[in-house]
Amino acid sequence: MNSRSTIPLLFERSRKGRKAFDLPPIDVPKTEHPIPAGLTGGEPPLPELSEVEVVRHYTALARRNFGVDDGFYPLGSCTMKYNPKINEEMPSLFEDIHPLCDFETAQGALDMMLGLEKALCEITGMDKFTLQPAAGAHGELTGLMMIKAYHEANNQHERNIMIVPDSAHGTNPASAAMAGFKVLEIKSAPDGGVDLEALKAAVNEKTAGLMLTNPSTLGLFESNIKEIAQIVHGAGGLLYYDGANLNAIMGIVRPGDMGFDVMHLNLHKTFSTPHGGGGPGAGPVGVKKGLMPYLPKPVLAEKDGKAFFDYERTMSIGKVKSFYGNFDVLVKAYAYILSLGGEGLREASENAVLNANYIQKKLSGTYHIEHDRLCMHECVITPGELSKYGIHTLDIAKALIDRGFHPPTIYFPLIVKEAMMIEPTETESRETLDAFVDAMLEIAEIAKADPEALHAAPVTTPVGRPDDVAAARKPVVRWEENE
Amino acid sequence: MRSYVPNTEPERQAMLKEIGLSETEELFSDIPRNLRLSRPLDLDKGKSEIEVRRIFKAFAENCESSMPVFRGAGAYRHYIPSVVPKLSMHSAFYTAYTPYQPEMSQGMLQAIFEYQTLICQLTGMDASNASVYDGATAAAESMLMARDIKRRRKILYSAGLHPDVQETLKTYARFAGMQAVSVPLFKDGLTDREALVKELKDSAGFILPVPNFYGLIENQAEIADLVHEQDGLLISYLNPISLGLLKRPGDSGADIAIGEGQPLGMPLSYGGPYLGFMACKAKFTRNLPGRISGETTDADGNRAYVLTLQAREQHIRRDKAASNICSNQMLCAITASIYLAVMGPGGLREAAVQSTQKAHYLAEKISSVKGMRLRYPNTPFFNEFVVDSDRDAKKIDKLVKDRGLIGGLPLSYANKGDNGILYCVTEMNSKSEMDTLISALEVSK
Amino acid sequence: MTPNDRKYTKEHEWVKINGSIAEIGITDHAQQALGDIVFVELPNIDDTVSAGDSAAVVESVKAVSNIYTAAEGRIVEVNESLDERPELLNENPYENFIFKVEFTKVDENALISAEEYDAFVESEA
CATH class of the missing domain: 3.40.640.10 (Type I PLP-dependent aspartate aminotransferase-like (Major domain))
Incomplete structure (x- = not known):
């Protein structure tokens, strides 16, 4: 199955004469030329779309994005907890x-x-x-x-x-x-x-x-x-x-x-x-x-x-x-x-720390725990032994995407080589933590047996790993008419 | 008490046990006992949704926010089409983090790329960033850009810039070791060109508001020539709605275009969150602060988007970064994009024309009220204008409020002792509202 | 092979001296450590630089490196081809200088031979 797809830009959907705005007619007598012609310009060259096209466009974009409401988002230092x-x-x-x-x-x-x-x-x-x-x-x-x-x-x-x-x-x-x-x-x-x-x-x-x-x-x-x-x-x-x-x-x-x-x-x-x-x-x-x-x-x-x-x-x-x-x-x-009140805030912190330690414990033995002691609300791990199979943190992160998880923060803190910083937050259930741990353990197995498979990840997303070198060498930061 | 923690008490106990602990307190054994809080937090007990709703409803009822508004001064009430908040509040947008993992954030990255393009189309510029906090911080960041581009430590700004923006600039300049110099207004309310020319030597640039705080429209092209003669940058500070009608800064010689994006689909919300936009000519792209989305391809040649030029930013360059910005106003930028997509060229023009026309109607009506006159009767204005009168501005404000309207802004906010009033009109103000305002102003004393 | 026709610094730059002109670039080890180079921020011609100043910046996607100058003086030439093709520093680091300084003084203490540089890289690993 090929998951790859692109969707047109707003500008590529534009058709001359389409419109989605709707304002009542002006209800005051008209002033002739309130602003001198030298200061005014033509209509700005914005795209022209109907309302339903705008709605479909942004709905399609939303489908190509992942939020906390979509799943586990253990981005260290970012505290991606549920948003009530x-x-x-x-x-x-x-x-x-x-x-x-x-x-x-x-x-x-x-x-x-x-x-x-x-x-x-x-x-x-x-x-x-x-x-x-x-x-x-x-x-x-x-x-x-x-x-x-x-x-x-x-x-x-x-x-x-x-x-x-x-x-x-x-x-x-x-x-x-x-x-x-x-x-x-x-x-x-x-x-x-x-x-x-x-x-x-x-x-x-x-x-x-x-x-x-x-x-x-x-x-x-x-x-x-x-x-x-x-x-x-x-x-x-x-x-x-x-x-x-x-x-x-x-x-x-x-x-x-x-x-x-x-x-x-x-x-x-x-x-x-x-x-x-x-x-x-x-x-x-x-x-x-x-x-x-x-x-x-x-x-x-x-x-x-x-x-x-x-x-x-x-x-x-x-x-x-x-x-x-x-x-x-x-x-x-x-x-x-x-x-939450005072008690609820404390409960939140307690469970944030509990969840992080639970993950750290379950991953120890497979991954290298940078500081092997109780952690607070997040833990820092590295690929450890898996490095010898040519597997980097980036590969693990991308493989997690294929398993439906947002990866942890990677390559930070800078003082830990190949860092993965996992912050589960308190709003995740034990099953979610277990499923994440299982995914991490499975990835570790694949790393040993078939490291090439991880280099290809992610395969389930609309695009594969983008070429960020090309993006930075010849930056294209806006759409142009003649593209 | 509301809890968003899914795990039950027995589940928590089981997890503790797996870690090898017997009670929760042990999780915090690294924290010295004598530092720990020995009492519960002195906050109210947690509340149910019904109770929370009641509390906020009471706060809201203690505000008088349903009145028609004739006040702008940097925050404008324009019509927000229903589509705009409906789409921007899609949970895949608002519950997402910064798109650091591009493969699962293509929606956001494409939306940023589109936002950047829309801002460029609006301003006539070549590159835009993904937003900064608001117009005032956009001005401060543009000052630092100009410093780095020109390697000069002096920046000029018009005295017609929004007072909050001036204040913010001064704060940033003081700590950046820069000299921020105000260029006074001439008696027509526009930049005093003689004063500008005098200050321009060795200045990195000039920040010019169009329209300015008093609603007046500057001639950017002429100012640009003056600034460029001294090798400075022209930084235009814009009201984006006015760009439906006015000449674009990019077509008038400006080098950097910035402004407050709030009018593009964001409610007043007592001052935020708003949107700082920043765009520039191509040669300054690498001097833009903050995130930028760029187009590239994946290994199979599929079009893809990524955060690009990241080596400019704080997480890589640390103390050498041009700016410290990390979180920006991304959701507000998406809101602005949806607004611009819905309005299109015709809609933005219509909102700008209606605002201008209605403002001119009201200006004429007010200037025919006895004892009231326009401060700048011969200077072109967009949708705001200053009225002077013999009566006390604060008293007028009170009188108008008693008639159920939020009137113009007494200008003592900007300058102590200024008895003028700054009125604003948008397409939201109906003729009947304006007539009510006039009749309130006509009441003697 | 680290070329013997020039000197090196512990910041992984090479310095090649011809009369009163010092050419400065980055070493093979430096380009490997940075990865794909995407941008080189060049100094302006006629800028004066002091020994130990950061005179240029080399950027990869996820790292930056300051290029310090061991030669004090005036920038007389920059390698403009790096504007279009920063990858030249990856492909051929010893053939592509970044900038040239007409120097008044060189910080000899900061310079080491190719052999010493190789040993230094070895010791850092």
Whole structure:
């Protein structure tokens, strides 16, 4: 059976004169030439389609895509948990609120944001949040700008070095550079954690701070976090918490209690809001009291029982985007927090960690477990012995696709060669985990018996492995008429 | 309490046992005891769907959102055809992650490729990325692009840029060690060209809003010539609906086209999620930040799509990357694509023409109200205009609201002490709404 | 075989000196480690570079590598054929330079012989 197929582009479906739009006739007297001819242009050369063609086109595209609703999606560091449906319905209640209406008019929306902010403070142990950042990386940038502003306000202009472990997400060093820091990468200890000696050697009077993900990108909890905090604080630096892996620890331990000064959350990871094929997300940033003056403008506040945005903030870093944040995403996350409550959040984390350890246990013996001890919400494995049959992580990933699973995150963290980072999340049943494990074990058998078969994978998808070298050498990034 | 965990308690116990543990707490033995939270989280008990619905309904009822709106200022209420949200909310789109595994993400990758093409068609550019967070961050990213292309650390922007966009630019510039300089407006509300020319030397580029915050339409071609004479880049900041009617930036000499894509099928939603779009001429493609979908083939020659030019991005280039962006606004980009596919060239033109015509009708009506006058009576405008009057703008706002309308934006939002009001009209505003607004304004005091 | 007519760096570049001009490229080991090269970001002619600067960037699909210069001076020539055919660095790394520097100074301490380079690659493996 040949599963390969292509479907035409919107532009190839276009036929002159077709239309799908429908607007009422204009009901005001006409102004002749309101805009001088030199400033106007012709109709933009968009495709012309009927409504049913547009519907069929996007329905066909959806069939060629895989989401959490389609099946298991154990993408490490991404927390692809189930996206509850009620959450998707709530934002429409607010869809007609203009962002620049007066506070009175938007009181309910502001109250919702206050409620969310308060809940996030409790979950993380921070003192105040801004809901403005649109994504995790945007939150990192915001938090790091605040660290810079803090040092500058304290006349510590020379503090321009941000320490980042080599196991960090790529956004960490990239955000630090954008915030105007020099990045100092430190090597991880053999156990995957921060090397305390290396950290001690790295800090000095130029240290602005340390960015840390805890649990780390290896899925391991940094047990020395108190010592790490002491070293960094002792040198006059601040501690930044990358909240990408918070799903492991809700209700169990809080970044604010570990000694972190500023952090971001990924509402689209931990708090179940959907990833939308890459976004929108939301990256609220939480701070301890000392950093509150630097929060981006405006800051949500309350006076006499009325919520409002406070723009009068002289120490603020300024705005980091238009208006107040990805509001819809905030609504969905708050609906999730209200649904689960404190106990439910803890239950989610417990089961996320349970599921990851279950998979790790079942795969050990066949695959190489990078750090053979209990993991948190994700585990990192490699092909291990299978490498000698010429099998790479990429082959295993593609073979998983043929078995109906989205592959784990591959080739990350960078410090583990041939890494596969598996994050099952709490919303998967034991049968699903077992089926995944069975698929992994079957792939390992095939790797030994018939490695060529794996090189050909995937065979069940609309296309085979795309030629990404050709795509990058001669980029074609838009359709052109004469194709 | 709502739980989305499928495994029952006995199943969890069985799994624990397989791992070799006897209780859940042991899973967390790596976390020092003295760090752990010794109490339950101080949050309400979990709630059923019925209760959650009630809570959000109460929040919504504490907002007055059903009123007709004459306010734009960066967020526009245009008609959203029913097809648009229906299709974009297909679960295979919204519950997917970034298409890192191309074979099982061809739908998303093709949708991005189509989005990129639509944005290019709209702006007259050669390449587009897959989106950034919003218009303001698009402006900030374009500033960094210009810095890298021209190797200059000064950027100019028009004082007619949306105030939030200006604020965001300034924040990014401060930390990037760049100098962001505002070019004032001339008395006609358009860029003061003399001031622009003075500042242009050694500038990486100029960010020009078209139309600007006050609704006024700049002549991009003439400004482009001035900017290019000093070897800078012209970055046009656009309202995409206006491109149904106005000359495209790519046809007017602009090098980079950016803007807020919200009007393309996204509701107001109290400010987000919206859509930052970014497009450019071919020679700057590799300077675009964020994800880009590219066309290629698989081993059998089937047409296929992949994320391409990834070596520009943070996950590979780390601290040397031009931008830190990872998550973007993909679903909003798909929404915009569906909107553009439904509207087509004729529909986008019609929405732009109706918005222009109705705005001009309202402008004329308001300027005939006693004591009210247009601030820029001789400058061409799209669908927004500024009205000055002898009465207090905040009081007028209140009066209009009492008549069941959200009126124009008091301009003290943008400039302290500015008593003007910025009105906006789209195809959504009927003549009868406008007549109600006029009668509210005519009420003396 | 690693050619003997030039020097090498521990960053896997080769440096070939002709009078006052230093040609700089990447080694066979470097191109193998990077995989299919898709783009070379060339410096501008007349750029001045200091020893240890990253003067060019070589990209494969999933990796980037900075090309440092051991020669201090002014860029006088770049290999423009790499714009169209970056794969030349895969096919023939020692025949395709990336840029040429008219140098005022060369960081001799950073340069090693072909034999030393081979031993270094061996030791890194």
